Amino acid sequence: MSFLVQRSDVGEFRRRYRWLVIAVIAAFGILVGKLVQLQVLEVELHRAQARRNITGEIRLATTRGVIRDAYGKVLAANRPSYNVYVVPEVFDPKLWPTVAQLMALDDTESKVLSDRIIEAQAASSTKRSQQILLKVDVDRNVVAALKTHEDDLPGVQVVPVPVRYYPFGPIGAHLVGYMREIDPDTLSREEDQGYRAGDRIGAVGIERRWESYLRGERGLKKVVHWQRAHGNREDMEKRYLDEPRTVDPIPGRDITLTVDVELIQAIDRAMRGQLAGAVVVIDVRTGRILAELSKPSFDNNVVSGGEGTDAVREAFQKLYADPLKPTLDKTVSAAYPPGSTYKPFSALAGMAEHLISPSSHVDCHGGYEFGKRFFRCTGVHKTVDLYQAIVQSCNTFFYTLGEQIHIDRLAEIGLAFGLGVKTGVGVNPESRGRMPTRAWYTRHQKGAFRGGFTLLAAIGQGASTVTVMQLALAYAALANGGTLYQPQVVRSIETSDGTIVQEFPPRVRRILDIDPARLEFIHHALHGVVTEKKGTAYAQRLPEVDMSGKTGTAQVSHVTPKGVDPDRLWYFNRDHAWFAGYAPSESPEIAIVVLVEHGGGGGANAVPVGMRVVRDWQRLKAERLGAQADATQKSVSKGGTP
């Protein structure tokens, strides 16, 4: 033991050991205290966080509701579309010829895309991992070919994207509408509605107004972020996922409209010779819209993104630059002076005030002198009574009335018929139009109110403006004996399996208090417009069409629209052509209003359109009655006598 050190005295150390033990116990006490906090008191909090770490929710896509016309024709549906992407990082450029061949790319396309891939592969790491879009909406055969060779073509991705499909495209595009990607503003406003970035929502028309019905509800699937090393997947899911583990998506509601797409097609055909305008056809017995068209239109398949985002941008650039304003729904979103189509209402106002009667006479010398101004007429009509004043559209007669009547009376009758009031059709943003009163002029016109304003208001000029929809409803009210309907475009809402969830019966806005004799007189005069030799619609009538109506030629305020080529200015200075009427003349069923923007004279330009539309309506009606009769006959013969 000699190599060992001598034992030293431990006396100095003795008294401290107890303190060390206390310190150790105290320190472990702190650790245990924290352990109690985490594992006993806060256990739920931490367990929830641990679950959130390992589980996730996958949102299951739903299908948007289908929009159909009154006869079941599909106006908006969904179709699968496939985009092809390539990830440069993973892709082997040697495989490009194969890919190009499978995708049936032509040489120039193939060259451009291959250059882009090679460029990206040479670039920084972030760019290399970003997908490059090769082609949108590829053919089904290409999808099948690429899917078959998926394993041999690393980095080539075929991604399904749901795309809204509009079988009729530009026919009724303003009414049906289109889709767009949700913008950040809407997203933050509607977050509680379950929208997410990248969602597509209705942008215009029915797609927009009925978005909440059409969109459906997304489903949900809870998942564990499982890897093989963790054990059995099903056990894990059973253990860590709350019930219900899946919530099935609810498809959007289908919507059936009141319109007949074949009638819209007929309108499109009838309007073929015209550049711009709008037509509305309404069932006078219900207020249901049977057809509406705004021209020029656009292909809602393209602007909804069916051909890729580049195509959307290009399309909108072109649409917004067009001076004919294709994106504007001219049935409701723009107001025009009604011109002579207002004369029946002026006549009713004058008769109600006992200022004129069917027997009133005026001598027309081609105009009317009032104050220091000469108000022109459409011609020299010599001696005209009220009937002839409507049939021949004599302004002088109505100027004479305008001198006697208070302007507010003219406005009141228009407002009663729903002119200058939003109709609430609920498709696209509505222009209100205007029925000017004396108060309105005082507020908006420089200088004092002048009597000339009333003269202009009597022939539907001056400050008066209406929308095509308003005028159609007003003529429907004339036709049906004074009932102003709420215009309706949605007939019913159904679930995806066809069960009707909600139906929309006709709604009456107001029943007008009009002397039936006076209304009968107006009917007679409107019939004369078409049937009398001197009638303004006579020249363009179709013998097989039975209808009544009133032409109008609305003068345009000569303000040059922005961005219009001076060489084309003559067009924008031309008058708007109107034709408003109903058919058949006895017991009317439909009201129709035709507006041809800058079409010139109403008789020559709007009447032919109206006539052809009504002719086609008659034909469609006959066909459908025939088909119905056939069907009844068949069922009768089947179940009938042996």
Added chain:
Amino acid sequence: MLGGGVRERLDWPLFLGVVFVAIAGVVNLYSATSPYMGIAGREGIADVYVSQVYWLVVGGLLAIVLSAIDYRFFERLAYILYACGIVALLLVWVLGADIRGSSRWIQLGSFAFQPSEFMKILLILAIARYLADEPKAEPRTLVDLAPPLLIMAVPTALVMAQPDLGTGVVYALTVFAMLAITKIRRSSLAWAFGSLGTVAFVMWKFGLRDYQRLRIQSFIDPEADKTGAGWHAFQSKTAIGDGGFLGSGYREGTQNQFGFLPDQFSDFPFAVFAEDWGFVGSLALLGLYCFLCIWAINVASQAKDRFGAAVAVGVGANLFWQVFFNVGMALGLVPVVGITLPLFSYGGSSVITTLSGFGLLMSISIRR
């Protein structure tokens, strides 16, 4: 020199305590590494529990040898061993393998050994030797404390420069605990703490690397940065809380199995254990560690000489600080500073150092 009564003289509580902790450590390591099993490229990590068993065998044999040798043998060698340790630490500078921004290892053939781990024992021996050589009847003054503090300061500065903040802190605190069993003049104590505060301040300002400062900042306000530096602490607390009272079950803790615990086999084995075994298991484990710490003090109190008493306190203090910091870190009580949990964290140097310490303790206990 041990004679026939080995069985009677063996310190059974110490022996069994260490064996239990070592077994629990390997069992836990198996759970901690199981998320890597069967994953291509990670087989090396999945197999560390096997290496750990080898190290335990090596360390165990060394401990048996150390317990058989009279500890006073090391009293003579203390300063020489200490000098060797310092040389090894300096060699790290020259030969050091750089792992995650700090060089702590020396490559010897196929092993990487970590001199800073072995230095823990060598430092304890050197301090104990000084305390044994310099008995004082009067309370110690600052001048009296200067030599041991200098002995501590050299290796502490060297490991902090690696940089390995955690080990440096453990060195310093272990030595403070050893000095705490002596009588120190009150004013000297005040001076000591005053200067320590100054040093800490200067360190914070100039001595710390950015990542170290970030870890400490994220400890002070962990919620501010859940994805960055505070992430580790946040996920560790979540794991422990997820264990609840009875635990998720062995190898069932999802925080560990799904890879939400970073460095779960070196820095956060306690979180793995607490998630698998819950409050009950954690309490038992902490109880075991607490027992070993107190038992070391008990051995010290019964030691026959100053050197033995000081070494026993040093071994106990070293164990205590490592457990306190590692578990405290997992619980979110102290910043994440990378201190290992003895016999739970994977690492040959750590296992051998820890078991050597217990071997010395056993030697002292047998010869009381």
